[in-house]
Amino acid sequence: MILIVLIVLGIPIGVMIYVYLQNQDALNAIKNNFGMKPEFDERRQMKSVEEYHRVFPSESIIDDTTWNDLDMDAIYLSINNTQSTMGETVLYSHLRNQGEFNRDKLESAVKYFTENPEKRYDIQKNLNIVDKNDNAEVLTSLTINHKAFNVPYGSYSIMRIAMILGIVLLFVRVEIGLPLIVLTYISNYLLNEKFTKLVSYRIESLSHIMSMIRAAKKFNNTDELVSFVDSDAFKKSLKKFGHLNAIYSFALPKSSIGGTMEGLFNDLVNVFFLITPLAFRKVSSLIDENVDDLLVIYDFIGYLDMSIAIASYRKSLTHYCHIEFDESLKAPDVVNVKHPLIEDVAVGNTIRLPQYNIITGSNASGKSTFVRAVTINALLGQRINTCTAESFAMRPSFIITSMAIRDDVESGDSYFVSETKSIKRILENVSIQDYSLVVIDEILKGTNTIERISASASVLNALSKEACCVLAATHDIELTEMLSDYYTNSHFRETITDHEISFDYIIKEGPSNTRNAIKLLEIIGYDKELIDLANELAQEFKENRKWKKL
Structure with missing residues (x-):
C-alpha cells in the first residue's frame, strides 16, 4: 500500500522536477549564450x-x-541569437531591406540591452515562451481570412x-433521446475529425500567435523602453486580445493537455457540442x-529580440566599429577591415578606395575576399551599425553585386547567359538609385578572351x-590598361619560392604583374x-601579344 502511494505521488513529483530542470537548463542557456556564436539547428x-521578408517585402531590398x-x-546565422520566431524573421527582413529606418532608435535599443543585462535576461525569458517554429507561418496565415x-x-x-x-428528450422520451445522442455523437465526432484536418494549417499558426500574445502580456514595464519602441501603440494593440486565452483553450482540435482527466473531459465536451x-x-x-x-x-517582440541579438553579435566579435x-566620400574609407566570418583570424586591410577600382591578383591571393569584406561591412554598417574594422566610413549606398554566378538549371540558362543577366540588372539599377556600391568578381568570364575583355x-x-x-576584381590585366x-588599379600579390606559394593578403597600389597558375601546376x-x-x-604572348602556333 505504501509502495503504491509512493508511486502515485512519485510520478507527478518526478515529472515536475524534470520539467523544472529542463526549464532551468533553457534559462541558463539563454544567459550563457549571450555573446557567443549561435549554433544553427540543421x-x-x-x-x-x-x-x-517574403510576406512584407520592402521596395528597396x-x-x-x-x-x-x-x-x-x-x-x-552568425548574428541570429534570437529567442523567437518574431525575432529571427524581423532580423532577416531588416538585413534584406535597403530602405530608410531610424538608426538612432536601433542603436539606443542595442546600447540599452548591452548595458542592462538583468533587463535583457528578463525579456529573453519572456521571448523564450514563443520559441521558434518552422511550420507555424504566422504571417502567411494572417493574410488568409x-x-x-x-x-x-x-x-x-x-x-x-x-x-x-x-x-432534453433523454428526460422525457428516453427511447428517442438516447439513440439521438448516440447518432449525433458519432456524427459530431466525424465532423470534428474532418474539421481538424481542414484547419490544421491555421491551428498551428494560431497556437504560435497565442504564444506570442502570452509573451507580450509579460512586458508590463514597457515605459522604460519608450526611447526605442512605441509602447503606447503596443499596449493599445494588446488590449484587443485580453480575453483570447480563455476562448482559445477550446479552439484546439485536440486538447493540449490530452491524457489527463481534464483533457479527456475537454475532448468529450468538444465532440458532444462541437465547441472546437x-x-x-x-x-x-x-x-x-x-x-x-x-x-x-x-514587430514589437521582433524588434526587441533583434536588438538583443545585435548586442550579442557585437560582444562575440574580437573588434568592431560603428x-x-x-x-563627400565616393567610396569606402576603411581601416583594418576584415571579413566578418573570419574576423578573428583574417588579415585586415586599410585603404581609402577611389570611386572606380579594378583589383587584380593571382588565384587565392585575397582579392575576392577583400571585395566581399568591404561589401558585407558596408551592408552590416548600414543595417546594424556594426563593422568588423577599426573604422569604416562611406556614403549611404544601394548595394548590388555580381560574383558567384552559376548555371541556372531550372531556366536552362548557361553560365554566360546567367552572367549577362546579372550584369544587366546592375546597369538598370544604378541608373535609378541615388548612389550605389557595385561589386563584380571575374566579370564575364564565361566567354572567349577577346569578347570577354571587349564587353567587360x-x-x-x-x-x-x-x-x-565600382569594385571589379579580375584576372584580365588588359582591363587595367584599357580603363x-x-x-x-590595385592588386594582391603572392611570394613564390621553389616549392611554395605564399600570400600576405594585403592590397597594394597598381596592377598585378605576377601570375601563379603555371607555378601551381609545377x-x-x-x-x-x-x-x-x-x-x-606565356612568355611569347607577353612579349609579342600573340599566341605561338604549336
Whole structure:
C-alpha cells in the first residue's frame, strides 16, 4: 500500500522536477549564450526565417543574387541569437531591406540591452515562451481570412442543436433521446475529425500567435523602453486580445493537455457540442479583424529580440566599429577591415578606395575576399551599425553585386547567359538609385578572351558614367590598361619560392604583374616538359601579344 502511494505521488513529483530542470537548463542557456556564436539547428529551414521578408517585402531590398554572392545566410546565422520566431524573421527582413529606418532608435535599443543585462535576461525569458517554429507561418496565415477555409458552420449549429435536443428528450422520451445522442455523437465526432484536418494549417499558426500574445502580456514595464519602441501603440494593440486565452483553450482540435482527466473531459465536451469549430470561428474572427494590431505586437517582440541579438553579435566579435556616413566620400574609407566570418583570424586591410577600382591578383591571393569584406561591412554598417574594422566610413549606398554566378538549371540558362543577366540588372539599377556600391568578381568570364575583355571594358566604362562606386576584381590585366583613365588599379600579390606559394593578403597600389597558375601546376607535380612549354607560350604572348602556333 505504501509502495503504491509512493508511486502515485512519485510520478507527478518526478515529472515536475524534470520539467523544472529542463526549464532551468533553457534559462541558463539563454544567459550563457549571450555573446557567443549561435549554433544553427540543421533540422530547421531558412524558408521559415524568410517569412517576414517574403510576406512584407520592402521596395528597396538586397536582391537574391547579391544576398547569395555575399553568403549572407551564413552572416545572418552568425548574428541570429534570437529567442523567437518574431525575432529571427524581423532580423532577416531588416538585413534584406535597403530602405530608410531610424538608426538612432536601433542603436539606443542595442546600447540599452548591452548595458542592462538583468533587463535583457528578463525579456529573453519572456521571448523564450514563443520559441521558434518552422511550420507555424504566422504571417502567411494572417493574410488568409478564416472564411477562405469554407467551414460549414451552419451544419455544425444544426448538429449542436440536435445534441441539446437529445439530452432534453433523454428526460422525457428516453427511447428517442438516447439513440439521438448516440447518432449525433458519432456524427459530431466525424465532423470534428474532418474539421481538424481542414484547419490544421491555421491551428498551428494560431497556437504560435497565442504564444506570442502570452509573451507580450509579460512586458508590463514597457515605459522604460519608450526611447526605442512605441509602447503606447503596443499596449493599445494588446488590449484587443485580453480575453483570447480563455476562448482559445477550446479552439484546439485536440486538447493540449490530452491524457489527463481534464483533457479527456475537454475532448468529450468538444465532440458532444462541437465547441472546437465555434471557438475556432470566434478566435479566427478576432484575429482577422485585428491583423494590424497583431502586426504591431509581432514587430514589437521582433524588434526587441533583434536588438538583443545585435548586442550579442557585437560582444562575440574580437573588434568592431560603428559606421561613419560621409556624403563627400565616393567610396569606402576603411581601416583594418576584415571579413566578418573570419574576423578573428583574417588579415585586415586599410585603404581609402577611389570611386572606380579594378583589383587584380593571382588565384587565392585575397582579392575576392577583400571585395566581399568591404561589401558585407558596408551592408552590416548600414543595417546594424556594426563593422568588423577599426573604422569604416562611406556614403549611404544601394548595394548590388555580381560574383558567384552559376548555371541556372531550372531556366536552362548557361553560365554566360546567367552572367549577362546579372550584369544587366546592375546597369538598370544604378541608373535609378541615388548612389550605389557595385561589386563584380571575374566579370564575364564565361566567354572567349577577346569578347570577354571587349564587353567587360564596355560595361565598366558605362558604370564609370553612373553615380556609383565600382569594385571589379579580375584576372584580365588588359582591363587595367584599357580603363586606366577612369579606373584606379590595385592588386594582391603572392611570394613564390621553389616549392611554395605564399600570400600576405594585403592590397597594394597598381596592377598585378605576377601570375601563379603555371607555378601551381609545377608545385603539385605536373610533368616538367608540360610546364616548360606553358611557360614558353606565356612568355611569347607577353612579349609579342600573340599566341605561338604549336
